[in-house]
Amino acid sequence: MAGEESTYDIHAVEQKWQDYWLRDNTFRADDDSPKPKFYVLDMFPYPSGAGLHVGHPEGYTATDIVSRYKWMNGFNVLHPMGWDSFGLPAEQYALQTGIHPAITTRKNIDNFRRQIRMLGLAYDWDREVATSDPAYYRWTQWIFLKLFEKGLAYQTEIPVNWCPELGTVLADEEVVDGVSERGGFPVERRPMRQWMLRITLYADRLLKDLDGLDWPEPIKEMQRNWIGRSEGADVDFAVEGLPDVLRVFTTRPDTLFGVTYMVLAPEHPLVNRITTSGQADAVQGYVTAASRMNDISRTDVTRDKTGVFTGTYAINPVNGARVPIWVADYVLISYGTGAIMAVPAHDQRDFEFAKTFDLPIIEVVSRDATPHGVGEEALTIEGVAVNSGMFDGLPTREFKARITAELESKGVGKASVKYRLRDWVFSRQRYWGEPFPLVHLPDGTVVAVPQSDLPVTLPEVASYKTAGSGESPLATIEDWVDVQDPSTGKSLGRRETHTMPQWAGSCWYYLRYIDPKNPDRLIDPAKESKWMPVDLYVGGAEHAVLHLLYARFWHKFLYDEGVVSTLEPFQKLVNQGLILGEDGQKMSKSRGNVVNPDEVVAVFGADAMRVYEMFMGPLEVVKPWNTQGIVGCRRFLDRIWRLCDGPVSDDPAPLHVRRMLHKTIRKVTQDIDRMRFNTAIAQMMTLLNEISKETIRYREVLEALVLLVSPYAPHVGEELWERLGHEPSIIHAPWPTFDPALCVEDEVKIVFQVNGKLRDDTMVAIDTSDEELERMALESDKVLRHLEGRPIRKVIVVRNRLVNIVG
RNA sequence: GCCGGGGUGGCGAAAUGGUAGACGCAGGGGACUUAAAAUCCCCCGAUCGUAAGGUCAUGAGGGUUCGAGUCCCUCCCUCGGCACCA
Numbered sequence: 091m092a093g094e095e096s097t098y099d100i101h102a103v104e105q106k107w108q109d110y111w112l113r114d115n116t117f118r119a120d121d122d123s124p125k126p127k128f129y130v131l132d133m134f135p136y137p138s139g140a141g142l143h144v145g146h147p148e149g150y151t152a153t154d155i156v157s158r159y160k161w162m163n164g165f166n167v168l169h170p171m172g173w174d175s176f177g178l179p180a181e182q183y184a185l186q187t188g189i190h191p192a193i194t195t196r197k198n199i200d201n202f203r204r205q206i207r208m209l210g211l212a213y214d215w216d217r218e219v220a221t222s223d224p225a226y227y228r229w230t231q232w233i234f235l236k237l238f239e240k241g242l243a244y245q246t247e248i249p250v251n252w253c254p255e256l257g258t259v260l261a262d263e264e265v266v267d268g269v270s271e272r273g274g275f276p277v278e279r280r281p282m283r284q285w286m287l288r289i290t291l292y293a294d295r296l297l298k299d300l301d302g303l304d305w306p307e308p309i310k311e312m313q314r315n316w317i318g319r320s321e322g323a324d325v326d327f328a329v330e331g332l333p334d335v336l337r338v339f340t341t342r343p344d345t346l347f348g349v350t351y352m353v354l355a356p357e358h359p360l361v362n363r364i365t366t367s368g369q370a371d372a373v374q375g376y377v378t379a380a381s382r383m384n385d386i387s388r389t390d391v392t393r394d395k396t397g398v399f400t401g402t403y404a405i406n407p408v409n410g411a412r413v414p415i416w417v418a419d420y421v422l423i424s425y426g427t428g429a430i431m432a433v434p435a436h437d438q439r440d441f442e443f444a445k446t447f448d449l450p451i452i453e454v455v456s457r458d459a460t461p462h463g464v465g466e467e468a469l470t471i472e473g474v475a476v477n478s479g480m481f482d483g484l485p486t487r488e489f490k491a492r493i494t495a496e497l498e499s500k501g502v503g504k505a506s507v508k509y510r511l512r513d514w515v516f517s518r519q520r521y522w523g524e525p526f527p528l529v530h531l532p533d534g535t536v537v538a539v540p541q542s543d544l545p546v547t548l549p550e551v552a553s554y555k556t557a558g559s560g561e562s563p564l565a566t567i568e569d570w571v572d573v574q575d576p577s578t579g580k581s582l583g584r585r586e587t588h589t590m591p592q593w594a595g596s597c598w599y600y601l602r603y604i605d606p607k608n609p610d611r612l613i614d615p616a617k618e619s620k621w622m623p624v625d626l627y628v629g630g631a632e633h634a635v636l637h638l639l640y641a642r643f644w645h646k647f648l649y650d651e652g653v654v655s656t657l658e659p660f661q662k663l664v665n666q667g668l669i670l671g672e673d674g675q676k677m678s679k680s681r682g683n684v685v686n687p688d689e690v691v692a693v694f695g696a697d698a699m700r701v702y703e704m705f706m707g708p709l710e711v712v713k714p715w716n717t718q719g720i721v722g723c724r725r726f727l728d729r730i731w732r733l734c735d736g737p738v739s740d741d742p743a744p745l746h747v748r749r750m751l752h753k754t755i756r757k758v759t760q761d762i763d764r765m766r767f768n769t770a771i772a773q774m775m776t777l778l779n780e781i782s783k784e785t786i787r788y789r790e791v792l793e794a795l796v797l798l799v800s801p802y803a804p805h806v807g808e809e810l811w812e813r814l815g816h817e818p819s820i821i822h823a824p825w826p827t828f829d830p831a832l833c834v835e836d837e838v839k840i841v842f843q844v845n846g847k848l849r850d851d852t853m854v855a856i857d858t859s860d861e862e863l864e865r866m867a868l869e870s871d872k873v874l875r876h877l878e879g880r881p882i883r884k885v886i887v888v889r890n891r892l893v894n895i896v897g
Numbered sequence: 898g899c900c901g902g903g904g905u906g907g908c909g910a911a912a913u914g915g916u917a918g919a920c921g922c923a924g925g926g927g928a929c930u931u932a933a934a935a936u937c938c939c940c941c942g943a944u945c946g947u948a949a950g951g952u953c954a955u956g957a958g959g960g961u962u963c964g965a966g967u968c969c970c971u972c973c974c975u976c977g978g979c980a981c982c983a
Binding site: 097307308309311312315316318320322338339340341342353388389390391392393395419420421422424425426427429430431432433437438439440442508509510631632634635668702705706707708710711712713714716718719720721722723725726728729732768769771772773774775776779782839841843845846847848851872883884885886888891892894895896 | 898899900901902903908909910911915916919920921922923935936937950962963964976977978979980981982983
């Protein structure tokens, strides 16, 4: 293979420079530098036992190129790396082997660090952090306590998937058709105590502040959809024969005259109160059945509508109509008020339900102000009111405003905004996560562990199995759970045994990189304001919603607390596309198509791997790996090496070579700014092809090429830079500049078209006049032949490009 | 179902509305070599033609334009996200 036949000893060169960078601390970010700052961030990895796969270095190489480019442009760059090291796999491994997750994690981190260094990535290792390090999670706990103090953290009972046989809570993905994925044991919905964070309080800000971010529009759109702001009205319906009020949320208050029934979610608190004795058994049975279903089958849209009548009626506030109240699981307790007014003529779900249970359907919206009767599906458009009494003829928009105001004046409704976003379930019944710094007192109150006692560290446990109750393994460690007064030894209360989810540590790691060792505070404000915000954040699109939304939420909270000075953490975001296996399938162990960077580097070297990953295609795009393809990148580097290896002339290069060089400097520079690394590499290859034709190697050209290629292939870059007589590191050398005057050719090819088809071409001096070009085109035999004597109707001349004769 | 990407040679891809396929891989031919590897040079979308040259071609079909891979409309396929959110 090409790697073994390479021109130079790749591995010796790569080792030499990796050692140098480490020794020299080349990539240290300087907190005191007067240079402009640039903060480049990678989404830090979970250090799995499998080690890096070729997908990781894609994003890392991209940020590495940008970092090195910024250094060469005189910036003070912060480019850190760390570990998202709490998480389930280490705990599952501990369950199987009894090896402590901390040990596994340390080993995996060491392996990841080795692999990342092997790739020549320019990180400031003095700033490395790991979320599972007590010195780190002390501050995760600190942030949580702030949230707790401000009332943004609360406990609630919410239904979770409880498997009695396994004695544990399962995630929705672990439940298939109502039984556990592993073992096939029955799973039930059981309300369990969980810690929640009030992210919904920040919904509006999380939505609005998206506008100012330099993020891919699709990602912003995903976040907007996830937050799901919707404007409408709360409307109160009286319940016949009872003092209760049934409040519903609707985005279409203009359809109130079309309400033919009401629906409560099975979990709605009014269900028991309003159900008549005659309907009690049916309702009870339905509610119980609904509680057994998991969220996935419950929300399966292809399911037929089900429901049951409560026996009670509600009174429509606009016309006094008496409408039956049903219970149905297509209404979710977690959205709006957990109850709806059903308008089957204009809502597809209500329509299907009404058809199933033979309920009336009243048309109240029409395209053109005249009723057309109810069709085969609901008409969900905005239009004009019909069958709505005095409101007939009103356009939807006006009607909404009028009726909302009217309801409000009567005290039976008001304008209302609801969000799809739910509060964040923040606790896990697991061992390997941040302990909550909380103590439950005997009287039921919950108190914070004093700041001076942080961190609350994880105790040693004998077994990593969850406690039988569904509590975490921590619940079984009596010494740890029982909090005693240090002076009297008297029991004060019991520690919270839940742990935080993996998202917690990744919500703020980008801040700790700025001040990683500060023992007294999360971050020094002066350093924070120096480095924030993150100028470029690169990572996988799989984190488009959750991680990025949670981190933005915490950041805004920390802003409110005066800890950070920016409203948003990540100014520019780029998602790298997935790298697929050689078979075009997603890489996975089971498919056996995983490419291991160790093997690639062993054969081709880190530089070739880096160049290939960037050359494969645009960063953001999904693309398949092809080991054969690296050969071309290896050859490219070898050819540069050989070029620099011989005698070098200090004479100025001939004009055509300098032109090519300056065009290349321009293209490579512009492409790095646009993060189009593939075309930058292609341009360098083109330059290389050109200068290889010359018998003389000009220093002027070689040095520029080495500088240009060095962010992509830093080992070759450093080595050749040194051999050309310069001091390391090449990142201290200035990025080459181009002369715009040298980027234009003095001759251009002009294409002659007849009726838009290419017929001839010729070389002319640049900026030849339109008249001259037209004259030349009309002298072309080929053009004349294709005109076939037809009269010329029109001539289009595009200077320096083409002449199109229309005839 | 809804939202968002994307369909260009054998493959990865490139192309401010202006020569479609830059650059690379694979393939073919040649030079060097006892030979192979490496290296260097040439060819390389399809099709008709001895050639000159012509015709077709960017998922399909329409449209705008002197000119469309690029803009507009309809549709198909594919990948990702969300999924009874009232």
